[in-house]
Amino acid sequence: MLKLYTDKTFLKEQHRSKVFPLLFDLFYLKNKTLVSYYAIIDDISDCDIVVFPIDYSSFFKKRNAFNKLNKAAKKNQKPIWLYTSGDYGFTVYIANSYNFRLGGLNSKLHNSTVIIPSFINDPYQSNLKESFSTLKKKNKPNIGFVGHAQGGLLKYIKEYLSYMKTNFNRKLKQNKIDFQPFYPSSIKRKEYLDLLLISNKIEAQFVLRKKYRAGVKTIEDKQKTTQEFYQNIYNNAYTFCIRGAGNFSVRFYETLAVGRIPVLLNTDCRLPLSDIIDWKKHCVILDVTKKESLEEQILKFHNSKGEDEFETIQKNNRNLWETHLKRESFFIKFYKVFKKQK
Numbered sequence: 001m002l003k004l005y006t007d008k009t010f011l012k013e014q015h016r017s018k019v020f021p022l023l024f025d026l027f028y029l030k031n032k033t034l035v036s037y038y039a040i041i042d043d044i045s046d047c048d049i050v051v052f053p054i055d056y057s058s059f060f061k062k063r064n065a066f067n068k069l070n071k072a073a074k075k076n077q078k079p080i081w082l083y084t085s086g087d088y089g090f091t092v093y094i095a096n097s098y099n100f101r102l103g104g105l106n107s108k109l110h111n112s113t114v115i116i117p118s119f120i121n122d123p124y125q126s127n128l129k130e131s132f133s134t135l136k137k138k139n140k141p142n143i144g145f146v147g148h149a150q151g152g153l154l155k156y157i158k159e160y161l162s163y164m165k166t167n168f169n170r171k172l173k174q175n176k177i178d179f180q181p182f183y184p185s186s187i188k189r190k191e192y193l194d195l196l197l198i199s200n201k202i203e204a205q206f207v208l209r210k211k212y213r214a215g216v217k218t219i220e221d222k223q224k225t226t227q228e229f230y231q232n233i234y235n236n237a238y239t240f241c242i243r244g245a246g247n248f249s250v251r252f253y254e255t256l257a258v259g260r261i262p263v264l265l266n267t268d269c270r271l272p273l274s275d276i277i278d279w280k281k282h283c284v285i286l287d288v289t290k291k292e293s294l295e296e297q298i299l300k301f302h303n304s305k306g307e308d309e310f311e312t313i314q315k316n317n318r319n320l321w322e323t324h325l326k327r328e329s330f331f332i333k334f335y336k337v338f339k340k341q342k
Contacts, residue, residue, distance in 0.1 A: 001036070001037060001038065001039055002037065002038050002039075002048045002049060002335060002338070002339070003038075003039050003041045003046060003047045003048045003049070004022075004023075004026075004038055004039065004040050004041065004047060004048070004049050004050075004051050004081075005040070005041055005042075005043070005044040005047035005049070005050050005051070005078070006020075006023065006040065006050070006051040006052070006053045006069075007053050007065055007068075007069050008027075008040070008053070009065070010053035010054050010059070010062075010065070011023065011027045011028075011053060015053070015054050015058075016028060018054040018055045018058050018085070019053060019054055020051055020052065020053060020054065020055075020081065020082075020083045020100070021083065021100070021116065021119065021327055021331075022034070022038065022051070022081075022331050023040070023051060023053060024327075025327060025328060025331070026038055026039075026040055027040065031328055033328055033332070034328060034331060034332070037331070037332055037335045038331070038335070044072055044073075044076050044078065045076055047076075047078060048078070048079075049078060049079055049080070049081050050069065050072070050073035050076075050078045050079070050080050050081070051080070051081045051082075052066075052069065052080065052081070052082040052083065054083075055083050055084060055085040055086075056082050056083060056084045056085075056090075056092060056099075057084070057085075057086075057090075059082075070094070073096075074095075077096075078096075079096045079097065079098065080094060080096060080097040080098070081097070081098050081100065082094070082097055082098070082099055082100065083099075083100045083101070084099055084100070084101045085101075085102075086102075086246070087102075087103075087244070087245040087246030088104075088178055088180060088245075088246055089101035089102060089103065089104055089178060089246070090178045091104075091108075091109075091110060091113075091178055097112065098112050098113075098114050099112060099113050099114065100114045100116050101113065101114070101115065101116065102115070102116060102118060102246060102248050103115065103243070103246045103247040103248030103269070103270070104178060104246075104247055104270065105178075105180065105247055105268045106268045106269055106270035107268050108178075109270055113270070114272075114334065115248075115270050115271060115272045115274075116272055116330065117253050117272050117325040117330060118248070118250040118252075118253045119326070119327040119330075120250070120253055120254060120257060122257060122326075123230045123233075123254065123257050123258055124258075127226055127227055127229075127230040128227075128230050128231070128234055128258070130234060132258075132259050132318055134259070134311040134314040134315060135236075135237045135260075135311075135314065136307065136310075136311070137237070137302075137305065137306075137307045137310040137311070138203065138237070140201060140202055140203045141202055141203065141237065141238055141298055141299065141302040142202075142203040142204075142205065142236045142237055142238065143196060143202060143203070143204050143205070143206075143236060143237075143238040143239065143240055143263060143298070144204075144205045144206070144232040144233055144235065144236030144238070144239050144240070145189075145193060145204075145205075145206045145207070145208075145232070145239060145240045146206075146207040146209070146225075146228055146229045146232045146233075147189070147207075147208075147209060147229070147251070148186045148189070148209050148210070148211060149186055149189035149190040149193055149206075149208040149209070150186050150187065150190055150208070150209075150210050151187050151190040151191065151194075152187075155184075155186065155187055156184055156187055159182075159184040159185075159186065159187065160182060160184070163182045167179070180247065183243065183247075183267070185242065185243055185244050185245060188242060189208075189240075189242050190208065192240070192242065192265060192294060193206055193208065193240060195293075195294060195295070196240070196294065196295065196298075199295045201295060201299060202295060202298065202299075205232060205235070205236055206240075207228070207232065229254075230254070230258065233254060233255055233258045233260055234258055234260070236260065237260060237261055237310070237314070238260065238261045238262075238263050238284065238298070239251065239255040239260055239261075239262055239263065240263045240265075241255060241262045241263060241264045241265070242264075242265040242267070243265070243267050243269070247267055247268065247269060248269065249262075249264065252264055252283075253321065253325060255317075256282070256283075256317045256318070256320060256321040256325060257318070257321040257325075258318070259314045259315065259317050259318030259321075260314060260317065261282075261283060261284065261313060261314065261317065262282075262283040262284070263283070263284040263286060263298060264283050264284065264285050264286065265286045265288070265294075266285050266286060266287055266288075272324075272325070272330065273324055273330070273333055273334070273337070275337065276333065276337065277320070277324065281313070281316070282313065282316065282317050282320060283317075284297065284298055284301045286298070
């Protein structure tokens with residue numbers, strides 16, 4: 001068992017949405033499985049890890065509490081677990097710390113960075129009427145996509161202005177989120193999806209929206225578009241996944257949860273638990289720097305799989321999400337990784 005020490009004065013309802021994800025399960029939900037692996041204790045000298053209770057940027061603003069806990073961790077020579085939330089996240093230069101975050105540029109991330117999955121609800125319990133079953137292999141790879149994808153000069157200008165506004169606010173507030181170069185995600189999606197649409201060797205089922213979530217304003221419309229989104233994933237063996245504002249794809253994890261095969265455009269991504277998961281066995285990872293076109297890379301993967309193996313991949317992906325990528329499962333797996341490293 002790993003014994004955790006934190007500032008429990010922050011474990012209150014007003015901080016619920018900002019709490020370190022593991023503490024959410026241990027304190028708010030009191031997860032019966034995780035208490036076999038982790039315990040929150042009151043004596044810092046007896047703990048294994050000091051956990052910053054809420055996301056780093058919020059906790060850093062509480063300077064007295066932040067400094068007190070940080071100094072106590074150093075005094076007692078305890079490693080620190082911290083969580084940097086949001087699309088961008090940021091690098092934290094605290095010795096002996098582990099930074100849990102959703103994404104970032106792999107080539108610039110420190111070895112102590114821990115990439116966490118996007119923790120989502122089980123789509124078979126919340127959005128899909130069907131139960132999990134595999135799809136048969138077709139001659140042509142059938143690829144789905146439902147989402148925000150739009151081209152054009154006006155869209156480019158709009159996304160660039162949004163990017164500049166984010167960076168201006170970051171500097172104004174002296175926010176330490178990592179700098180990332182401009183990446184017009186909706187335009188890039190449109191560009192790459194258009195390339196696949198014109199292919200006569202791929203069966204594409206794309207629904208391109210001009211706004212995020214189709215600009216829905218009512219709960220009913222949100223439920224409808226969400227169901228359309230998941231139904232598209234369910235109906236297609238593959239789903240095209242590409243980053244958004246942050247360098248990670250929630251759709252990637254949603255595809256795995258449905259038990260389908262993500263086609264991930266690699267934008268210098270780092271995937272979670274990569275030391276124990278061979279990700280190439282679970283998804284198609286596209287490299288735009290290769291001489292092979294995106295179409296050729298997809299076909300190479302698809303044509304290399306027999307009918308039984310093709311369905312096994314889908315079963316393995318659903319199982320991978322359940323055993324490694326759900327919040328409870330992830331922290332059990334990471335427990336074993338961390339214990340092995342110590």
